[in-house]
Amino acid sequence: MEDLLRECAPQVLAAVVRRYGDFDTSEDAVQEALLAASRQWPVEGVPERPRNWLITVAARRRIELLRSEAARRRREEDAARHEPSPGLVPSVDDSLTLLLLCCHPALTTASQVALTLRAVGGLTTGEIARALLVPEATVGQRISRAKQRIRDAGATFRLPPPEEREARLVAVRQVLYLIFNEGYTASSGVRLQRVELTAEAVRLTRQLRARLPDDGETAGLLALMVLTDARRPARTLVDGALVPLAEQDRSLWDGAAIAEGVALITETLARAPIGPYQIQAAIAAVHDEAARAEDTDWPQILRLYEILDVLAPGPMVTLNRLVAVAEVHGPGAALRQLDQVDGEPALRSHHRVAAVRAHLLEKSGDLPAARAAYLEAARRTLSAPEQRYLAQRAVALAP
Incomplete structure (x- = not known):
């Protein structure tokens, strides 16, 4: 059920924001809908159309949140006009739009990471705090400030104009890479790796590539993540001790992931304009294809x-x-x-x-x-x- 909620979270948020326009209130409402689902579904069963259920509950909760604010009367009129439809289902994939909004240039990198993990990754504030090894209150403050900055910047839930899109995509890729790197080699703490972060970064990058199949740098980033993560099983001993690349047992490497990454970067380099993530993926491929360290x-x-x-x-x-x-x-x-x-x-x-x-x-x-x-x-x-x-x-x- 957790996987289902995590998968549905960005789709539900995208549908609610696209319908009503305000990111901050909609995001709060979606979080409450996810919490309600986590309590009700184990008892009552998962609804036949879980996304519809979540969108309906989130939309209703959004109306309740607006009614509780100081400008209740004025906003109630707007809320009444937008009473949720039980059949409201996203007809398009809004994951790219949501990623671009979470990586708005008005936000700091730390806020972009937290907001992306919450809004697109579907992680709770507590999960993000544990993954990044920062207090939960700090993550909550980052997310609140990020939503306030988005509102103050007048950002709307739509793709930026073409002339701004590539710059925003650069930020999206950077945030996803930062999430992956923090999971693969934690900057602090007792664990070398935090698998929940690397897995989330790979999942989100796969979503981004699905939306942008012709983008060479997105493909390069995905190949880099897959090829790097393929070595994860051999990077630590049972006690968590680090094993350097030259000393790793390469029989423990994930052969299927290596094959996927090599095929992806080979195909991408042959057709797309060259970029930094593609070069890094090519370096990772050379390392992964060496049967022994001395064969590198x-x-x-x-x-x-x-x-x-x-x-x-x-x-x-x-x-x-x-x-x-x-x-x-x-x-x-x-x-x-x-x-x-x-x-x-x-x-x-x-x-x-x-x-x-x-x-x-x-x-x-x-x-x-x-x-x-x-x-x-x-x-x-x-x-x-x-x-x-x-x-x-x-x-x-x-x-």
Whole structure:
């Protein structure tokens, strides 16, 4: 039943917002309808047409919410004109419109993530708080502020004009990728992975691609997620300890997911204008197709990172490219390049800088310096599994 409610949530919200126009009140009403369903359906049974039931209940609840406000009389007239029809069912797929509204440029990235998970993902405030490891009150405040900002910005429930659409889609893809990454490698906490977030990101990205089958970057993002998540079963031991890519048991990787991701990115690269997500997916495909770590085609990976560094330069691209440089040209060349970028503000305090430096120093044979860098990286990270792994690497290098 939880899966059914989660599937219905964005469709119900889209139908109510499209009919009445106001996102904030409609979203509150839909949440109450979902809560009512979670209480009634286990006792009374799931209705024959669950979406109709939810839309009808949400629409009625919206009227009740409007009647309780200060401007009750004026709004009651509007509510009476829009008395819900029992047969109200969305005739079109509004998931794209809803995603674009949740990623409105007036919102901060944190608010976009929370609102997307709530309105499109169907997660409760408590589920979002647990997934993001922030207090439930904080998530509630983010969602409330986001709905207020949307209202203040005068946003309406319709697709933005064509000249604005691509910029908004960039934000949508970024939010989905942020959700996936936070689930795949949690930025803090005792767990390395939060599967509920990665699964939700993949599900929403599949929905987005269904609406935009010709969009190369959306296909690239989906391929990247699928290919990356295929390695998840081998990333941790039974006790939750991190296993680096080179040491993973590749027989545990999801072969069907790898085949899907490789086919998707191969087809996309052949027909669509090239973009950063497609290049990242291609890199993931090269890793996934190597039967053993030593079979990895590092020269190809380095070429792909050089392309990515032109299309979408950034600190993580720089660090990942240097790992490939070390594999192709040796750790000395990579260390010299790392020295050149180490002082950049975006990299200065990030634990990955120290972790990459430690890896390169270890490969070059400077074990005392590598040990110190591993300890520095462990000190900087907020992730308990990463901290434990880095500290263990330092211990292993002790004289």
